[in-house]
Amino acid sequence: MxxxxxxxxxxxxxxxxxxxxxxxxxxxxxxxxxxxxxxxxxxxxxxxxxxxxxxxxxxxxxxxxxxxxxxxxxxxxxxxxxxxxxxxxxxxxxxxxxxxxxxxxxxxASLMDGRRSVAVAGTHGKTTTTSMLTVALQHAGADPSYCIGGQLVTTGLGAADGSGDLFVAEADESDGSFLMFAPKVAIVTNVEADHLDNYASFEKVKETFARFAERVQPGGLLVVCADDPVARALGEDGARRGLTVRTYGEAADADYRVTGFTPQGFGSRFTVGERELRLSVPGRHYALNATAAYATAVELGVSADAVAEGLAGFTGARRRLEPKGEAGDVRVFDSYAHHPTELAADLRATRDYVSGLGGGRIIAVFQPHLFSRTKFFGAEFGAALGLADEVVVLDVFPAREDPIPGVTGELVADAVPHDGVVYEPDGNAAAGRVAAMAKPGDVIITMGAGDVTALGPKILELLGA
CATH class of the missing domain: 3.40.50.720 (NAD(P)-binding Rossmann-like Domain)
Incomplete structure (x- = not known):
């Protein structure tokens, strides 16, 4: 590609x-x-x-x-x-x-033309931020059109043509196609090295995100995470070009500053400025995504009260720490995480959740996605998975790529920094292993962008759900 x-x-x-x-x-x-x-x-x-x-x-x-x-x-x-x-x-x-x-x-882009377009970009958090913004705007009565790279749990839809003048779209950087857009409003959640099969270097990734930010229409709005140095720099460049720039995050100088983050069951509460926000999805990273959505909606002139209410009612996007079921006091979740940063964020969020339940182990079932990504980030994947107590690593889901000699899921398994790891290339065998090792109070997470998502129901069946 x-x-x-x-x-x-x-x-x-x-x-x-x-x-x-x-x-x-x-x-x-x-x-x-x-x-x-x-x-x-x-x-x-x-x-x-x-x-x-x-x-x-x-x-x-x-x-x-x-x-x-x-x-x-x-x-x-x-x-x-x-x-x-x-x-x-x-x-x-x-x-x-x-x-x-x-x-x-x-x-x-043809469908967005003529609407007040909002493009949500970033290495991580695009789908969740786009989903949160869409749900908040819907709750406020704006009825936006939207196109998300996932599906809302509430409706099962990832796209719809709304009656309002706003159009919210996830902007995919993987192949540079987000440069097709010329949005009125853009969000950049973060910028990290990924898709290096296309970009060759992190510098090229940063250059392409800079070109995306330059695509924002004159007089438009750019919302960036102040905690991410590359996103912050994009905001500074945008301000020099005359864009309205708003920052969010935990940084002391953020325009929409997040403080007081507190896990609450399978959710959290935190403060943005003087307003308390509550979420029904866990993790500090989801609080940041929600703040991006909150800041953008408020800057678009939507009622802050309505936005906060909409975010409180957000129940997630499919495959974003999505609850799949429970059997024998073992809970199973599914995560689309397929980059080391994403794995670490979801595992930390799950640790907060498990701690709130009184303890229990985290069992991660990870399927690497793409041979190139596994080659570039094998060690980092292993380090992130070390946050789980037990780890089962599947073989690589190839998607669009041809195999690379010597690159298998075993590269990841070998990099996990503790002994609670096994490499099991067969999905059915992996489901059996996980079901056999699970104990009451444990949380199992299937993780990856491939067909690992099908293992959650199999594991629940084996547990006797």
């Missing part, structure tokens, strides 16, 4: 009939859902059927299982993600016929 090249926004009314290659993905299906809501005819294909495809069919989309050139039909525009290779028969047919081919971010 390589960085995509930004293109000019194509007005949505010029897209004609749109065909999605890989329509079943979280991001692609969300864009398709919004287009259907606006009366744009949509078709699409995916490698396998799914609930998301079924939902789109109910909304009027024509969907196909499997890829074939004839599926493109009479489409005017074909939408692809970076994961779609040039050899895909539908993409090849679109190229041959001279159809308009758009990256999914360019298609999303």
């Amino acid at each position: 390589s960085l995509v090249t930004p293109v000019e926004v194509v007005p949505a009314d010029r897209l004609g009939r749109v065909h999605f290659v890989g329509i079943g993905g979280a991001g692609m299906s969300g864009i398709a859902r919004i287009m259907l809501g606006r009366g744009i005819p949509v078709s699409g294909s995916d490698a396998k059927d799914s609930d998301l495809l079924a939902d789109l069919r109910e909304l009027g989309a024509t969907t196909y299982v499997g890829h074939a050139a004839e599926h493109v039909g009479d489409a005017t525009t074909v939408v692809v993600s970076t994961a779609i290779r040039e050899t895909n028969p539908e993409l090849a047919a679109a190229r041959e016929r001279g159809l308009l081919v758009l990256h999914r971010a360019a298609a999303l």
Whole structure:
């Protein structure tokens, strides 16, 4: 995979009939859902059927299982993600016929055009912050359009076309496609080294985030985390360009300063300025995400009281420390964490939760995502997993990549700094191991961006749920 090249926004009314290659993905299906809501005819294909495809069919989309050139039909525009290779028969047919081919971010930018757009970027916390902001705005009656790289627990949706003039979108930096956006408002939660298969160095990551911040419209708003040095620097540069800049975080000089963070069960309370905020999701990192959402909504002119109430009612996004069930006084959660910083943050949040319950062990089941990421961060993954009491490491989930010789989940297992770790490449065997070792009071977390999420229900079944 390589960085995509930004293109000019194509007005949505010029897209004609749109065909999605890989329509079943979280991001692609969300864009398709919004287009259907606006009366744009949509078709699409995916490698396998799914609930998301079924939902789109109910909304009027024509969907196909499997890829074939004839599926493109009479489409005017074909939408692809970076994961779609040039050899895909539908993409090849679109190229041959001279159809308009758009990256999914360019298609999303077309839908955002003409709205007060809010783009949420950052190495970590994008999905949660976008979800929190969306829920808070909905509670305040703003009815925004939104497109999130995950699904809200409350609705099961990751995208919808709202009646209001705001459009909130998660901005993906992994392939540089967030440079397609020119938002009125941008949030940058943090900037760290990741996706080094694309960026080659952290310096390149920082340069690309700087270009994203420069895309904010003149006179726009930039909200950055004061605790993150790179995000802070982006804010300082934005202020020099005349943007309205607001900072948030635990730093003493933050405009929206977080103090008094206190875990409370599977949630927390903390103070932003003079206002106490409460959350029903755990962890200091989620408190920071909530503060980003709070600051942005208030700066957009939304009632602070309504925003606080909306955040208090936020019950999470799918796969973000999502409760999966309980059996025999053993609780199972699922986390999308797939970067060392994310693993550490979720494990610390879980430790706070377990301590509040009176103790118990944390059993982490981790599936590395991408061979390149495992190669670059194997030692860091191991160090983060050391925060758990027991660790089971699966083999690498390849996603879009071909294997790298010598790179397996064993690299991560070998880096865990205690003896409570096992490398088990077979998922079913891993579920059995975890169920056998679990004791009353323990918390089990399945972690990773791949199909490790399917192990939670298996573990619960083995525990007798």
